[in-house]
Amino acid sequence: MQFKIFKNQNIIQGISEVSFGSMTGRERENKAKNFLNSLGYKANKGDFIWAEQVFDSKVYLCSENDRGRVIKSVDGFLTNIPGQILGIFSADCLPILIFDPKNNVVANLHGSRNSLLKGIIKEAISKMVLKFNSQPKDLLIGIGPHIRSCHYWLKEETYFQLKKTKFKKFFILKNNNIGKKEKIYFDLTKLALEDLLKLGVKKSNIEDCQICTFCQFKRYFSARKKEENSKIYPEAKPRFASFIGLKNPEIINLSQRNFQETIQKAIWLIKNGKVLVCPTDTVYGLVTDATNKKAVERLFKIKKREAKKPVPIFVKDIKMAKEFAFIDKEREKFLKKVWPGKITAVLKKKNKEIYGVAKKTIALRIPYYKFLNILLKKINLPLTGTSANISGNPSLTKIDDILKEFENKDNQPDLIINVGNLPKSKPSTIINLETQPPEILRY
Numbered sequence: 332m333q334f335k336i337f338k339n340q341n342i343i344q345g346i347s348e349v350s351f352g353s354m355t356g357r358e359r360e361n362k363a364k365n366f367l368n369s370l371g372y373k374a375n376k377g378d379f380i381w382a383e384q385v386f387d388s389k390v391y392l393c394s395e396n397d398r399g400r401v402i403k404s405v406d407g408f409l410t411n412i413p414g415q416i417l418g419i420f421s422a423d424c425l426p427i428l429i430f431d432p433k434n435n436v437v438a439n440l441h442g443s444r445n446s447l448l449k450g451i452i453k454e455a456i457s458k459m460v461l462k463f464n465s466q467p468k469d470l471l472i473g474i475g476p477h478i479r480s481c482h483y484w485l486k487e488e489t490y491f492q493l494k495k496t497k498f499k500k501f502f503i504l505k506n507n508n509i510g511k512k513e514k515i516y517f518d519l520t521k522l523a524l525e526d527l528l529k530l531g532v533k534k535s536n537i538e539d540c541q542i543c544t545f546c547q548f549k550r551y552f553s554a555r556k557k558e559e560n561s562k563i564y565p566e567a568k569p570r571f572a573s574f575i576g577l578k579n580p581e582i583i584n585l586s587q588r589n590f591q592e593t594i595q596k597a598i599w600l601i602k603n604g605k606v607l608v609c610p611t612d613t614v615y616g617l618v619t620d621a622t623n624k625k626a627v628e629r630l631f632k633i634k635k636r637e638a639k640k641p642v643p644i645f646v647k648d649i650k651m652a653k654e655f656a657f658i659d660k661e662r663e664k665f666l667k668k669v670w671p672g673k674i675t676a677v678l679k680k681k682n683k684e685i686y687g688v689a690k691k692t693i694a695l696r697i698p699y700y701k702f703l704n705i706l707l708k709k710i711n712l713p714l715t716g717t718s719a720n721i722s723g724n725p726s727l728t729k730i731d732d733i734l735k736e737f738e739n740k741d742n743q744p745d746l747i748i749n750v751g752n753l754p755k756s757k758p759s760t761i762i763n764l765e766t767q768p769p770e771i772l773r774y
Contacts, residue, residue: 334473336538343576354572388449406446409438416576422552426475426573431465437575452526467531474539480518482545582747605745608719612700613756614726615719627686632742642687642717643694647707671699677763728753
């Protein structure tokens with residue numbers, strides 16, 4: 332199964348079923364890979380990271396070196412590194428998948444009763460806020476199959492442990508049969524939902540699959556059902572698994588057939604604060620909405636560029652350029668001769684909201700590249716015009732170099748528009764029109 336709430340997001344996500352076999356044991360990577368392949372995801376065995384799951388509340392932040400590992404003594408983990416796939420085992424416990432679409436962070440939690448009682452949800456979301464500045468109201472949550480209050484009765488020792496605690500409010504008393512001992516049931520779902528809402532997650536951002544593992548034991552492994560009937564599964568301790576991970580950047584191979592569709596997708600992504608790699612008339616560039624502060628900040632993270640180093644800005648025409656810079660008749664006459672083209676002009680900046688630029692000046696350019704010119708015209712926004720490379724590295728014209736530059740980095744663009752190799756070129760020439768005479772800053 333997959334969650335609808337994650338649809339159209341650039342993530343890998345899904346929960347395996349009995350038909351794919353138990354995800355524990357030596358074959359777990361192969362089974363996990365086969366399951367994700369069935370959903371259309373290309374996964375390699377070395378992409379998976381697993382939690383040891385000790386029924387506690389520790390949440391681990393994954394690093395670049397954690398691929399293929401089992402992380403000891405944790406019941407949850409999170410990552411902002413594309414290509415890593417987080418796997419959690421379940422057989423009645425509550426899987427919780429979390430995605431922050433604004434900061435590109437995912438988390439996977441093992442919601443056992445003990446883990447939930449000890450505050451694993453708070454631990455995970457607090458870590459996302461601290462490490463990545465996530466805002467709970469932006470988080471998207473998927474609650475997977477687990478044993479529900481219809482069948483999750485407490486064993487006597489557990490009942491006595493909890494009956495004098497604040498968690499007794501999640502008890503449900505049911506009269507089963509006259510003359511038989513009453514059973515106390517526990518509502519794991521309500522506990523998880525209450526924690527999420529208290530932490531500031533929007534109710535509308537939570538999708539609960541509504542599936543009880545005990546009721547649907549033929550579809551999802553249920554430990555309680557196996558206790559009742561040991562022969563229902565051949566494995567001693569069968570487990571299904573929940574998966575979530577950030578995809579590597581989506582790649583669109585631009586053609587005449589998908590040209591307009593790609594334009595529309597680029598517009599939607601940029602208006603939603605995403606960062607694109609886009610071909611230009613010089614080199615491949617990193618493009619985002621220059622009036623969106625968070626988007627520009629993310630671009631600087633992707634590029635690993637110092638905040639004090641400004642980036643050039645693409646505009647659709649001289650009229651838009653005049654919205655952001657002071658352009659007199661003499662400068663306009665010059666710009667009309669060189670634009671559109673490979674000349675970036677440094678001009679005195681107007682006091683208008685735009686980010687990634689210097690305090691007093693702004694570097695503007697109208698490019699000469701069909702896709703980019705149509706994009707600028709239709710989106711009607713100034714876009715960043717910096718080269719698509721990590722700061723300090725050479726600017727790039729070859730698509731293989733672009734893919735390698737951003738492969739498995741902790742911050743990545745959301746989409747790469749591939750037109751193959753561009754003609755060999757340098758970045759644009761930069762001319763400062765605020766000096767007398769004008770000064771060439773880069774040639």
